[in-house]
Amino acid sequence: MTPDVARATTFENVTVIVTESLSKRFPRVTALDRLSLDIGPGVTGLVGANGAGKSTMIKILLGLSPATEGRAEVLGMDVATSGAAIRERVGYMPEHDCLPPDVSATEFVVHMARMSGLPPTAARERTADTLRHVGLYEERYRPIGGYSTGMKQRVKLAQALVHDPQLVLLDEPTNGLDPVGRDEMLGLIRRIHTDFGISVLVTSHLLGELERTCDHVVVIDGGKLLRSSSTSDFTQTTATLAVEVTDSDTHPDGAQAVRDKLAAAGVTLHEGLEHGLPGAGHILLVEATGEETYDLVRDTVADLGLGLVRMEQRRHHIAEVFRSEAQDQKQEANAL
Numbered sequence: 001m002t003p004d005v006a007r008a009t010t011f012e013n014v015t016v017i018v019t020e021s022l023s024k025r026f027p028r029v030t031a032l033d034r035l036s037l038d039i040g041p042g043v044t045g046l047v048g049a050n051g052a053g054k055s056t057m058i059k060i061l062l063g064l065s066p067a068t069e070g071r072a073e074v075l076g077m078d079v080a081t082s083g084a085a086i087r088e089r090v091g092y093m094p095e096h097d098c099l100p101p102d103v104s105a106t107e108f109v110v111h112m113a114r115m116s117g118l119p120p121t122a123a124r125e126r127t128a129d130t131l132r133h134v135g136l137y138e139e140r141y142r143p144i145g146g147y148s149t150g151m152k153q154r155v156k157l158a159q160a161l162v163h164d165p166q167l168v169l170l171d172e173p174t175n176g177l178d179p180v181g182r183d184e185m186l187g188l189i190r191r192i193h194t195d196f197g198i199s200v201l202v203t204s205h206l207l208g209e210l211e212r213t214c215d216h217v218v219v220i221d222g223g224k225l226l227r228s229s230s231t232s233d234f235t236q237t238t239a240t241l242a243v244e245v246t247d248s249d250t251h252p253d254g255a256q257a258v259r260d261k262l263a264a265a266g267v268t269l270h271e272g273l274e275h276g277l278p279g280a281g282h283i284l285l286v287e288a289t290g291e292e293t294y295d296l297v298r299d300t301v302a303d304l305g306l307g308l309v310r311m312e313q314r315r316h317h318i319a320e321v322f323r324s325e326a327q328d329q330k331q332e333a334n335a336l
C-alpha cells in the first residue's frame with residue numbers, strides 16, 4: 001500500500017457519515033433514539049457504555065440492519081437503498097471473535113479480498129501489504145487458532161482494510177488487549193488515516209483512549225446523542241497551571257510551603273483530580289491570570305530553595321468534562 005494523498009485531499013471537504021433522527025427500536029429496548037450526526041473525514045470516536053447503541057449504529061451504517069425511523073448516508077449513499085455499494089467502499093472490523101481457527105491469516109485475508117472482488121494476484125499482493133502494515137509477519141502463515149488476542153485483532157483489522165476502502169468502521173478494536181497492545185492498536189488506527197487517507201469511525205467504551213487517537217468524538221448514552229465535538233474542544237487548555245516541586249530539608253513538604261506563599265500573595269489554588277494519587281501532594285494547581293503568575297511561581301519556588309520539576313498549562317481530559325457536566329446536571333435536578 002502506498003499513501004494515497006490525492007484521495008485524502010479529495011475527501012477533505014466531504015461529509016463521510018450523516019444521520020438524521022436515526023432510531024432503532026427492538027421490542028424491549030430502544031437501541032438508537034433520534035440520533036442526528038454529521039461526521040467528516042479523519043478519525044472519529046464513537047464512545048458509549050456497553051449497550052449504548054454503538055454496534056447497532058454500525059450495522060445500520062453498513063446497510064445490514066434497517067433503521068426504524070430517520071435516515072443515514074455513508075459517503076453520500078443512502079443506507080436504506082445502497083447497502084451493497086456502501087460495503088464495497090467501507091471496511092468493517094466486527095467486535096466479536098469471528099475468525100476461522102484452522103486457516104492462516106494469509107489464507108483468510110486473501111479470501112476476504114477475493115470476496116470483495118479483487119483478482120487473485122491483486123488479492124495476494126494486497127494481503128501481504130496489509131498484514132505487514134498491521135504488524136503480522138512470519139506468523140501470518142500459521143493457523144489463526146494459535147494466535148494471541150492482539151494478533152487476532154490485527155487480522156480483523158487487516159481484512160477490513162484489504163480492499164482499500166475509503167472508510168473503515170472499527171467496533172471496539174482494543175477489546176481484550178493489555179495496555180501495550182491497546183497503544184499499538186491505537187497507533188495503527190491513527191496511521192490508517194495519516195498514511196492512507198482512509199477515514200475511520202472507531203467505537204470504544206473507554207473515553208480516555210479516544211482523546212489521543214481521534215480528531216472528533218461522538219458520545220452516546222442509551223441510544224441518545226450526548227455530545228459531538230472535536231477532541232480539541234473537549235480537551236481545551238485551561239488557565240490552570242500544574243506545578244510540581246521538590247521537597248528540601250528546610251521544607252519537608254515543599255508543595256505546602258509554595259501553596260502558603262502563593263495564597264498569601266493572593267493567588268487562587270485549586271484542588272485537582274491528582275489529589276489523593278501517589279505523589280500527588282507535590283502537585284499544585286494554580287489559577288493563572290497572566291505571564292506574571294508564571295514569574296511569581298518561579299520566584300516563589302526559588303526563594304524557598306526548592307526545585308521546580310514542572311510548570312505547565314493544564315489540559316482537560318474528556319472524562320473530566322463529562323464528570324463536571326454530570327455534576328452540573330445532578331445539581332440542576334436537585335435544585336428542582
Ligand SMILES: Nc1ncnc2c1ncn2[C@@H]1O[C@H](COP(=O)(O)OP(=O)(O)OP(=O)(O)O)[C@@H](O)[C@H]1O
Pocket residue numbers: 026027029030031048049050051052053054055056057172
Ligand atoms: N437484535 C437485537 N434484538 C434485541 N435487542 C438488541 C439487539 N441488538 C442489540 N440490542 C439491544 O440494543 C441495545 C444496544 O446494543 P448495542 O450492541 O448496539 O450496544 P453497544 O453500544 O454496541 O454495546 P456493546 O459494546 O456491549 O455491544 C442493547 O440494549 C442491546 O441489548
